[in-house]
Amino acid sequence: MREEKKQMKAEISEMQGELLTLQQEIKKAGISVFVLVEGFAASGKGSLINRLITCIDPRFYRVCSMDRPSPEETRRHFLYRYFRTIPEQGKFTFLDSGWPSILATSNLERSITSDTYKRRIEFVKQFERSLTENGYLLVKIFLNIDEDEQKCRLNRLLADQATAWRVSEHDAWEAKNYCEVKAAYQEIMEKTDSPFAPWHVIEAKKPLISEFYALRYLIDAISDRLHNGIDKKAVAKYVPKLPKPISMPLLHEVDLSLALPREDYEERLKKDQKRLRELHNHIYARHIPVVLLFEGWDAAGKGGAIKRVTQALDARGYEVNPVASPTPPEKNRHYLWRFWEKMPKTGHIALFDRTWYGRVMVERIEGFCDQKEWKRAYREMNEFEYQLASEGTIVIKFWLQIDKDVQLARFNERQETPEKQWKITDEDWRNREKWDAYEEAVNDMLQKTSTEYAPWHIIEGNDKLYARVKTIEIIIDALENALEKPVL
Amino acid sequence: MREEKKQMKAEISEMQGELLTLQQEIKKAGISVFVLVEGFAASGKGSLINRLITCIDPRFYRVCSMDRPSPEETRRHFLYRYFRTIPEQGKFTFLDSGWPSILATSNLERSITSDTYKRRIEFVKQFERSLTENGYLLVKIFLNIDEDEQKCRLNRLLADQATAWRVSEHDAWEAKNYCEVKAAYQEIMEKTDSPFAPWHVIEAKKPLISEFYALRYLIDAISDRLHNGIDKKAVAKYVPKLPKPISMPLLHEVDLSLALPREDYEERLKKDQKRLRELHNHIYARHIPVVLLFEGWDAAGKGGAIKRVTQALDARGYEVNPVASPTPPEKNRHYLWRFWEKMPKTGHIALFDRTWYGRVMVERIEGFCDQKEWKRAYREMNEFEYQLASEGTIVIKFWLQIDKDVQLARFNERQETPEKQWKITDEDWRNREKWDAYEEAVNDMLQKTSTEYAPWHIIEGNDKLYARVKTIEIIIDALENALEKPVL
Numbered sequence: 001m002r003e004e005k006k007q008m009k010a011e012i013s014e015m016q017g018e019l020l021t022l023q024q025e026i027k028k029a030g031i032s033v034f035v036l037v038e039g040f041a042a043s044g045k046g047s048l049i050n051r052l053i054t055c056i057d058p059r060f061y062r063v064c065s066m067d068r069p070s071p072e073e074t075r076r077h078f079l080y081r082y083f084r085t086i087p088e089q090g091k092f093t094f095l096d097s098g099w100p101s102i103l104a105t106s107n108l109e110r111s112i113t114s115d116t117y118k119r120r121i122e123f124v125k126q127f128e129r130s131l132t133e134n135g136y137l138l139v140k141i142f143l144n145i146d147e148d149e150q151k152c153r154l155n156r157l158l159a160d161q162a163t164a165w166r167v168s169e170h171d172a173w174e175a176k177n178y179c180e181v182k183a184a185y186q187e188i189m190e191k192t193d194s195p196f197a198p199w200h201v202i203e204a205k206k207p208l209i210s211e212f213y214a215l216r217y218l219i220d221a222i223s224d225r226l227h228n229g230i231d232k233k234a235v236a237k238y239v240p241k242l243p244k245p246i247s248m249p250l251l252h253e254v255d256l257s258l259a260l261p262r263e264d265y266e267e268r269l270k271k272d273q274k275r276l277r278e279l280h281n282h283i284y285a286r287h288i289p290v291v292l293l294f295e296g297w298d299a300a301g302k303g304g305a306i307k308r309v310t311q312a313l314d315a316r317g318y319e320v321n322p323v324a325s326p327t328p329p330e331k332n333r334h335y336l337w338r339f340w341e342k343m344p345k346t347g348h349i350a351l352f353d354r355t356w357y358g359r360v361m362v363e364r365i366e367g368f369c370d371q372k373e374w375k376r377a378y379r380e381m382n383e384f385e386y387q388l389a390s391e392g393t394i395v396i397k398f399w400l401q402i403d404k405d406v407q408l409a410r411f412n413e414r415q416e417t418p419e420k421q422w423k424i425t426d427e428d429w430r431n432r433e434k435w436d437a438y439e440e441a442v443n444d445m446l447q448k449t450s451t452e453y454a455p456w457h458i459i460e461g462n463d464k465l466y467a468r469v470k471t472i473e474i475i476i477d478a479l480e481n482a483l484e485k486p487v488l
Numbered sequence: 489m490r491e492e493k494k495q496m497k498a499e500i501s502e503m504q505g506e507l508l509t510l511q512q513e514i515k516k517a518g519i520s521v522f523v524l525v526e527g528f529a530a531s532g533k534g535s536l537i538n539r540l541i542t543c544i545d546p547r548f549y550r551v552c553s554m555d556r557p558s559p560e561e562t563r564r565h566f567l568y569r570y571f572r573t574i575p576e577q578g579k580f581t582f583l584d585s586g587w588p589s590i591l592a593t594s595n596l597e598r599s600i601t602s603d604t605y606k607r608r609i610e611f612v613k614q615f616e617r618s619l620t621e622n623g624y625l626l627v628k629i630f631l632n633i634d635e636d637e638q639k640c641r642l643n644r645l646l647a648d649q650a651t652a653w654r655v656s657e658h659d660a661w662e663a664k665n666y667c668e669v670k671a672a673y674q675e676i677m678e679k680t681d682s683p684f685a686p687w688h689v690i691e692a693k694k695p696l697i698s699e700f701y702a703l704r705y706l707i708d709a710i711s712d713r714l715h716n717g718i719d720k721k722a723v724a725k726y727v728p729k730l731p732k733p734i735s736m737p738l739l740h741e742v743d744l745s746l747a748l749p750r751e752d753y754e755e756r757l758k759k760d761q762k763r764l765r766e767l768h769n770h771i772y773a774r775h776i777p778v779v780l781l782f783e784g785w786d787a788a789g790k791g792g793a794i795k796r797v798t799q800a801l802d803a804r805g806y807e808v809n810p811v812a813s814p815t816p817p818e819k820n821r822h823y824l825w826r827f828w829e830k831m832p833k834t835g836h837i838a839l840f841d842r843t844w845y846g847r848v849m850v851e852r853i854e855g856f857c858d859q860k861e862w863k864r865a866y867r868e869m870n871e872f873e874y875q876l877a878s879e880g881t882i883v884i885k886f887w888l889q890i891d892k893d894v895q896l897a898r899f900n901e902r903q904e905t906p907e908k909q910w911k912i913t914d915e916d917w918r919n920r921e922k923w924d925a926y927e928e929a930v931n932d933m934l935q936k937t938s939t940e941y942a943p944w945h946i947i948e949g950n951d952k953l954y955a956r957v958k959t960i961e962i963i964i965d966a967l968e969n970a971l972e973k974p975v976l
Contacts, residue, residue, distance in 0.1 A: 024907045049803045058794050059810040059841055063803035070560055096804055162769060281650060306546050315537045315551035316584055322547040327815040353547055419512045 008212050015215040016055035022222045023056055027090035031225060032136045032333075034087060035218065036098045039143030040181070041171035042153035043204045048143065049094045051211040052218065061092035068170065069102070075287075075345040077391055078120050079127055083340040086131065088332040099124050100142075100192070104184035105170070108177065121191050122240065123387055128197045129238040130380060132230060134334045138197040139221045141214050142189060143204035147178040195234040239379065242386050248446040248456060251439055254401050259463035272472040273312035279479040280313050280349070287346035288482060289393045292475065293355045296400025297438075298428045299410035300461045301468075305400065306351055308468045309475065313349060323354040335359060335369075335377075336384055343388070355397075356381055357449070361441050365434060378448040385454035394482050395454035398471060399446060400461040404435060496700050503703040504543035510710045511544055515578035519713060520624045520821075522575060523706065524586045527631030528669070529659035530641035531692045536631065537582045539699040540706065549580035556658065557590070563775075563833040565879055566608050567615055571828040574619065576820040587612050588630075588680070592672035593658070596665065609679050610728065611875055616685045617726040618868060620718060622822045626685040627709045629702055630677060631692035635666040683722040727867065730874050736934040736944060739927055742889050747951035760960040761800035767967040768801050768837070775834035776970060777881045780963065781843045784888025785926075786916045787898040788949045789956070793888065794839055796956045797963065806837035811846065823847060823857075823865075824872055831876070843885075844869055848933050853925050866936040873942035882970050883942035886959055887934065888949040892923060 026033060035052075037045045046065075053061055064085045073081050087093040103124070107117045128138055145153070154175055157163045174181050189199045200217040204210045260268075283290060292309070294302045306320060321342050330338040336356060344350040359381070364374040385395050402410075411432070414424040431438065450456035457474050461467040514521060523540075525533045534553075541549055552573045561569050575581040591612075595605045616626055633641070642663055645651045662669050677687045688705040692698045748756070771778060780797070782790045794808060809830050818826040824844060832838040847869070852862040873883050890898075899920070902912040919926065938944035945962050949955040 021907060024910065027910060046802060046804055050801075053803055054799050057791060058798045058808040058839070059791065062807065065804040070558070072558055072560065094803065162773075165773065285650075285653065303545060303547065310546045311542050313538075314534060315541055315582065316534055316553040319550065320546040324816075327817065328812075329815065351546070419509060422512065422515060 005208065008208055012208070012212055012215060015212075015219055018219050019215065019222075020055050022219065022226070023060060023092075025226055026137075026222060027060070029226060030089040030135065031222075032087040032089050033092045033218075033222065034095070034131065034136055034138050035092060036095045036138070036140045037143070037214075038097055038100045038141065038185075039204065040145050040150055040178075040185075041174045042150055042157065042167075043143035043145045044207055044210055045096050045143055047207055048141075048204075048210045048214055049096055051207065052214055053092075053094065056092060060090070061094060062087065063094045063096060065096045066098050066102075068105075072345075075347075077289075077343055077388065077393070079123055079387060080340060080343060082127065083334075083337060086136065086333055086337060088329060089135070090332075100185060100188045103188055104181060105174075108180055108184055119390055121188065124192050125194070125238060126240060126383055126387065128192065128194065129235055130336075130383070131334060132196045132235055133376065133380075135230075136334070137221060137225045139218055140192075140197055140199050141217060142185070142199055142201045143210060144201050145204050147175075149205070150175055150178060194238060196231060196238075240383065242379075242382055243452055245382070245448055246450050246452060246455065248450045249458065250443050251401060251446075251458075254458055254460055256401065256403055256406075256460050256462040258460040258466050260466040260469055262465060265465040265469060268469050269308065269472070272469060272476060273308070275476055276309070276312035276472060276479075277314075279476060279483070280317060282483055283349075283479060284314075284317055284347035286483065289344040289346050289388075290349040290479070291344065291388065291393055291395045292349065292351045293357070293395070293397040294351065294353050294400070295355055295357055295361075295398065296459070296461065297402050297407055298431055299407050299414065299423075300400035300402045301464050302353055302400055303423075304464055305398070305459070305468050305471045306353060309351065309472060312472070317347065318349040318351060319344070320351045320353060323352060323358065336380070339384075344393075356384070357445055360445050360449075361438065362431075364441055365437050378445070381449055382451060382454075385449075385451065389453035394478055396475060396478050397450075397454060397456045398459055398474075399442065399456055400459045400467060402461045404432075406462050407432065493696065496696055500696070500700055500703060503700075503707055506707050507703065507710075508543050510707065510714070511548060511580075513714055514625075514710060515548070517714060518577040518623065519710075520575040520577050521580045521706075521710065522583070522619060522624055522626050523580060524583045524626070524628045525631070525702075526585055526588045526629065526673075527692065528633050528638055528666075528673075529662045530638055530645065530655075531631035531633045532695055532698055533584050533631055535695055536629075536692075536698045536702055537584055539695065540702060541580075541582065544580060548578070549582060550575065551582045551584060553584045554586050554590075556593075560833075563835075565777075565831055565876065565881070567611055567875060568828060568831060570615065571822075571825060574624065574821055574825060576817060577623075578820075588673060588676045591676055592669060596668055596672055607878055609676065612680050613682070613726060614728060614871055614875065616680065616682065617723055618824075618871070619822060620684045620723055621864065621868075623718075624822070625709060625713045627706055628680075628685055628687050629705060630673070630687055630689045631698060632689050633692050635663075637693070638663055638666060682726060684719060684726075728871065730867075730870055731940055733870070733936055734938050734940060734943065736938045737946065738931050739889060739934075739946075742946055742948055744889065744891055744894075744948050744950040746948045746954050748954040748957055750953060753953040753957060756957050757796065757960070760957060760964060761796070763964055764797070764800035764960060764967075765802075767964060767971070768805060770971055771837075771967060772802075772805055772835035774971065777832040777834050777876075778837040778967070779832065779876065779881055779883045780837065780839045781845070781883070781885040782839065782841050782888070783843055783845055783849075783886065784947070784949065785890050785895055786919055787895050787902065787911075788888035788890045789952050790841055790888055791911075792952055793886070793947070793956050793959045794841060797839065797960060800960070801837060805835065806839060807832070808839045808841060811840060811842040824868070827872075832881075844872070845885075845933060845937070848937075849926065849929050850919075852929055853922060866933070869937055870939060870942075873937075873939065877941035882966055884963060884966050885938070885942060885944045886947055886962075887930065887944055888947045888955060890949045892920075894950050895920065 037049055039045050049063055053063070066081065069081060082099060085093050085095060103117065103120055106112045131138060154167055154171060157167050193199050200213070202210050202213045294306055296302050310318060310320060319342070326338060339356050342350055359369065359377040360374050363369045389395055411424055411428065414420040446456050446458070459467045459470055525537055527533050537551055541551065554569065557569060570587060573581050573583060591605065591608055594600045600608070619626060642655055642659060645655050681687050688701070690698050690701045782794055784790050798806060798808060807830070814826060827844050830838055847857065847865040848862050851857045877883055899912055899916065902908040934944050934946070947955045947958055
């Protein structure tokens with residue numbers, strides 16, 4: 001027995017060396033490694049993570065303890081807290097428990113409906129597949145102990161004053177319901193097992209054994225990824241079938257002669273803003289989150305439209321997010337990461353001045369991502385919005401359309417008006433030269449990503465007054481519709 | 489009367505135009521405007537903010553509702569949540585209530601001691617002065633209503649189902665204790681009134697009146713800043729007298745021959761790591777936050793030292809922060825903003841691989857900030873650390889010292905060892921050429937910023953083994969000392 005332990009220790013030490021080398025290689029290859037350590041209470045998740053990281057440079061990993069969500073987090077989307085923790089390229093994140101324990105508990109406690117439970121299982125599968133498609137490596141480990149072992153360990157912790165605080169109410173609950181919890185975990189693991197992110201169950205009898213197998217699984221997974229890359233065929237099978245996009249007119253078919261006289265504008269705007277203010281109150285009271293996306297040609301009037309919307313809202317209940325080029329920490333992660341960060345709390349409205357659709361417009365045209373990436377992005381964004389909408393978020397998307405002459409006139413006006421000069425840059429002129437390429441990209445985008453759950457609305461923008469009123473009235477309609485639905 | 493109202497409306501409309509123009513000017517001048525709207529419950533803070541922002545481009549402001557701190561926030565430093573909300577250059581932040589209401593309430597409720605209360609008043613003054621020195625404009629508005637008016641407004645809100653939810657328990661508490669709350673606000677305003685951030689009290693009888701005066705104060709303050717700049721003499725008077733720095737040896741006096749044989753190293757490291765692990769448990773149980781700073785020459789062994797420290801810690805209780813060049817949102821704010829974000833929760837340890845001292849080293853030498861800025865930074869950083877330490881954070885700073893020959897040897901080794909090549913960059917070689925300038929900067933830094941409350945420790949680093957053990961033993965000493973002190 002002692003001989004066996006010695007042997008194991010020697011192999012562990014060897015594997016630690018291997019992992020150190022692999023850390024350099026994933027850094028070079030730009031792979032991010034997301035390690036989920038799940039398991040029963042007192043199965044040794046924390047201590048396993050402590051052992052795994054000893055050989056990794058502390059600048060290249062982060063450990064996140066994913067206890068029960070905070071009150072603040074419960075006001076966010078289910079995936080929000082997991083998306084936030086994803087590592088940068090070349091780095092590790094170790095999660096100390098994650099979605100399985102939350103799903104198991106909330107299902108057993110009936111704090112979510114069985115529909116919600118099923119939907120969230122699907123979210124997890126989508127999340128894991130999307131990370132994989134975007135170059136992440138997921139390694140999922142489950143530490144298994146039996147009922148007696150768990151009781152014994154918890155009692156030992158409770159007996160010592162220095163460790164008793166570590167046993168939470170939830171741990172005690174879990175121990176009392178060991179069999180149900182076990183069955184719940186098994187079901188979740190079965191449902192979220194996949195060729196690219198399989199579950200590794202370790203019989204966690206001794207810390208040394210957990211460390212030995214966890215290192216083995218981690219090293220094998222990293223080596224496999226480095227040598228064989230992503231198994232794209234396997235991943236493709238996990239793309240969910242979502243409701244089909246709805247058909248949209250092409251940009252050149254849009255009637256840009258639509259206009260509104262100023263008197264009518266003033267009156268309707270006033271009435272609309274009053275109505276929107278009331279609706280914002282109801283939305284707040286009903287805890288519904290709202291996401292408003294604004295895209296459009298340069299100088300199409302996004303800023304002006306946003307302003308007329310926010311004027312009607314209580315400032316404590318919305319946030320405007322101007323979207324610029326990604327910062328280095330943003331560029332080094334899944335491209336939707338920075339948008340997840342901005343997703344609204346229940347009852348709040350998030351407005352986006354430019355959006356994730358940059359991926360299929362500027363990034364496509366300027367070559368900031370490769371063809372495979374932007375082609376894949378259509379379904380990724382549909383999936384993202386479907387995830388939001390199916391948990392109750394209202395998603396409305398606006399494309400502000402103008403013609404080339406109107407743009408030129410507005411560019412010239414901006415250049416000639418001192419207080420507007422900041423709004424016009426050389427880049428705007430350069431983009432203008434690529435009008436046709438953009439028009440093609442926008443038409444593709446509208447056709448492929450306008451859906452029942454997150455529709456695009458083309459706003460005829462040659463007349464700014466018409467555009468602003470139409471925008472607000474679409475929002476009013478959507479909020480009224482949502483409020484008519486029964487409470488989830 | 490009606491005439492007067494009409495006149496007021498006309499002037500408001502004129503001022504809105506002025507504010508729109510000023511918005512462009514502060515953008516050009518790179519001034520950030522931080523507007524605190526404080527006042528009694530039901531005095532109309534939220535609706536005033538809604539009125540003020542109607543004329544500002546939504547991309548240039550943020551509104552933050554600073555309710556009672558969340559459980560998560562109560563585990564942070566008092567200033568943490570305010571520092572987080574400061575605007576970027578050229579933008580506005582509007583705070584819907586802030587430090588006065590929190591200080592008034594916690595003092596009246598006796599949830600903090602009177603010493604803590606006094607200390608936090610000082611923090612506020614330091615915070616406001618430091619923002620001003622760094623180019624921020626603070627505008628502080630207090631909305632005053634009398635007791636009867638407050639009762640009447642709260643009752644009106646309570647009477648309507650659509651608004652009753654807006655009256656919080658805290659509002660009710662405030663109404664019951666109106667006189668005490670009023671006295672508390674008056675005291676806080678007296679103590680935090682300053683020439684560069686004066687209080688403006690508005691008799692908030694009508695929303696129109698609040699809007700009128702608030703616009704006036706805001707416009708006057710912005711115009712004054714644009715035309716007259718910061719009154720540096722006034723600001724200088726508000727620099728607090730902190731305990732003097734302690735004397736430090738010069739770098740060339742450090743005995744770099746100190747070394748530790750490997751057998752001794754293995755043994756001491758093992759013993760020290762065990763002890764550090766125990767202490768981390770105690771620190772956690774006692775809710776003490778710890779900040780460990782690592783600075784030193786390139787290749788001095790910061791990474792290796794950090795690794796030996798983290799190996800002893802529970803991964804759920806610390807975070808390693810590698811500090812790179814600031815991202816645009818970081819560069820556009822007070823230079824300490826990004827570090828405030830990383831300050832540990834109670835019981836947690838934050839390790840910094842490079843720190844805010846970049847300001848007086850690389851930024852000084854490369855000219856990334858001007859002479860006035862880095863010269864001011866010594867006392868700013870002392871103040872920052874004093875703020876941390878006096879609320880119970882343990883702050884320990886390490887300078888890892890090596891000589892030029894050792895650096896050269898390690899650079900060469902890195903270049904020749906494939907798995908270490910990522911550690912060496914052209915910049916390292918360029919920095920090496922500026923050794924003398926750095927040595928001067930480091931000596932200045934050590935003399936000016938080593939304090940009783942946040943001491944520098946020079947680690948003799950030519951022998952890595954000696955350096956690692958010394959580092960850990962200094963941390964052990966500091967934690968033991970802190971744990972001997974009575975609970976705050």
